[in-house]
Amino acid sequence: MVEHYKSNPQGSASNSTSGPHQTLFFKAQSSHALLDNTLQEALKKAKGGFIEKRSKAIADVENFESYKQQAQLVKNHTLDHLAYYLTQFEDNLIKNGGQVHWASTPEQLNNIILHICERRDAKSVIKGKSMISEEANLNAALEAAGIDVTETDLGEYIIQLAKEPPSHIIVPAIHKTRQQVEALFRNAHDLGDRELDTIAALVDEARLQLRQKFLNADIGITGANMLIADTGSAMLVTNEGNGDLTATLPKAHIVTASIEKVVPDLESASAILRVLARSATGQPITSYTSLLSGPRGIEDLDGPEEFHVILLDNQRSQMLGTPFEEMLKCIKCGACLNHCPIYSAVGGHAYGWVYPGPMGSVLTPLMTGLKQSSDLPNASTFCGRCEEVCPMGIPLPELLRQLRNKEHEEHLTPRKTRISLQSFMWTIQHPKIFYWLTQITRKVLTNTTLSQFFAKYIFTSWYNSKELPKNNSKGTFMEQYKKSSKQKKT
Ligand code: SF4
Structure with missing residues (x-):
């Protein structure tokens, strides 16, 4: 499979696309969002916090620009040698006792996971946050197979109860007010005399509900922020600690990651970490940074018996060698969403698929097809703020402009x-x-x-x-x- 990235820089992945095969009605959905007062209230509250925290975190370091340059150098170098580092990662993970699976399409990713579940006779799965599993709509596939699946990231847990997709790539339930979360918990949980009138009480309630799920789960599934080639490790960056519990308590752990997540070594990963948390949540570093390198060893007291990493392509290899290769540098920090006047006005659901905001307006047409998402490249004022705040220097407005040109050439413009x-x-x-x-x-x-x-x-x-x-x-x-x-x- 890795030959694919060596021999054909343009890529030739399957044309099969992921997610909802439907036209995304951005215009209609955004009009609806603008009239939704509760959503507007939630968006207003969230917006200022992100921008201020990021500005402060950047001001606190001497030269953020040089951090950005180092992170960009790592990504440029890795993308130039993607096949080499993917092979190195695979070899080292196998040496560690782990298993690597290659999935061209989200459907293949789901089938690999279903196969592992079937072989292990798994009845219950817990999940840490994984945008790749959102791309594949994995929860629906697991539920269809009769498997009980529970999201353990607080935001993901909330939207799972609400039966909604995430509306932000790092804060999935950003569109929910405290009152709405309280109503969801009241509806889903047997509360007894427990109170839910503060945010702390809501967090305690979620913790209580999830504790048993962690203990009973047969399989844990997480994403990965990076894959370290020279140690064969998956790096997981979280603030809640649920990722570590998901990775270590069940007897099998599956990591879902896309191919561009690989970096050469820990030093390269550190260069990206320095810009990731500052751009995402305005923290110098997140609360937990975990390295998961394989199944438990003979002398280990805990950890899974089986460790799998599934590498998803889903049109990414098609971007290599094209102007859209720039998007493979995205580290999913969410800064472009937080600073976008369109995203701030309409929220994430209006974009109709997994990735919202400026990065989504580029990625979604590339992954689901321009025809299905022809409104998205036009969902921009071209103010240029997204490019300005992007730690990886991705020229988002230029990429949107290129998609608009494509739309025009393919007669998709109304x-x-x-x-x-x-x-x-x-x-x-x-x-x-x-x-x-x-x-x-x-x-x-x-x-x-x-x-x-x-x-x-x-x-x-x-x-x-x-x-x-x-x-x-x-x-x-x-x-x-x-x-x-x-x-x-x-
Ligand atoms: S495009 Fe840039 S700013 Fe937006 S999520 Fe990706 S890395 Fe962050």
Whole structure:
């Protein structure tokens, strides 16, 4: 399997895509989100915290730019030698007693996990946070096979009870208010006389419910933030400690990770860790950084008997050697989401798939197909904030622009938009006509009756959400420019 990354830098992974094979209705979903007062309240509360904490964490170090450069160098180098490091990782993990599986598609990943569950006669699975399992919709596959599956990350646990997908890549339940979480717990748990009126009480309640699940689980599944090639280890970065319990208590542990997560060694991993927590949660380092390197040894007191790592491609090898290879540098810190004016206004669910915000607007079309997600490259104001805050220097606006071009080439842009853009292009290439049209437009806009008519009957959908400003200009820009040039000469 690893030959695939050696012999064909363009990649030739299966065309099978993951997740919901459906058109993602960003426009409709975002309109709905804007009218949802509870969601707006939750988003408002979350937004400021992330931005302030990140700024402070960055200000606290002498030269964050040099940290960023080191992390970017690690990723550039690894992507240039991806096959080599994946092979090294595989060899070393096997030496440690672990097993490596290769999955081209999310369906293959699910089948590998179902096969392990079947062989071990597993009835109960616990999960740490894993975006790869979200890509594969793994919970649904496990439940369909009659396996009880429980998310152990607090945010994931909440949205599992709510039967919703995550709305943020590091804070999956960011869209929920405390009151909503309390209602979910009241509905799902047998509370007795336990109170749920504070956040601390809610955390205690989740801990109580999860304790037994940890003890009874047959298999634990986690993600991995990085894979260390020269030790054959999976690195897990968490704040709750649930990842470690998921990895060590059940008799089998499965790590799900995508191929670009590999890095050469621990030093390289440290370079990425330095920018990851600061960009994500504004911490110098997260509470737990665990290295999982295989099954328990003969003298170990705990740990799983079986240790598996499943490496998922899911279109990533197709990005190698293309401008979209940049996306493989993403360390899923979430900074671009937290600083995006669109994400902050509509939240994650409007994006319709696993990855929201600017990084999702690039990744989703690449993974699920541009046709299904053609709204997403347009869900950007191009303010450039995402690129500015991205620790890996990913040129997100440029990648979105390239996807827009692709959309145009593949005739996926709505007919009305295409006609408007083509007409505009033609007009600006003919200055006399452009000049004449601007004069007419100004006259229309300065005439209240005419402008109201246009707003009401011609550009209805545009004006539905906007107010027509009063136009008192003394002429078009060109007219005023000519006039002032003449005055200067005389
Ligand atoms: S694109 Fe950059 S800022 Fe956004 S999640 Fe990835 S690494 Fe973080």
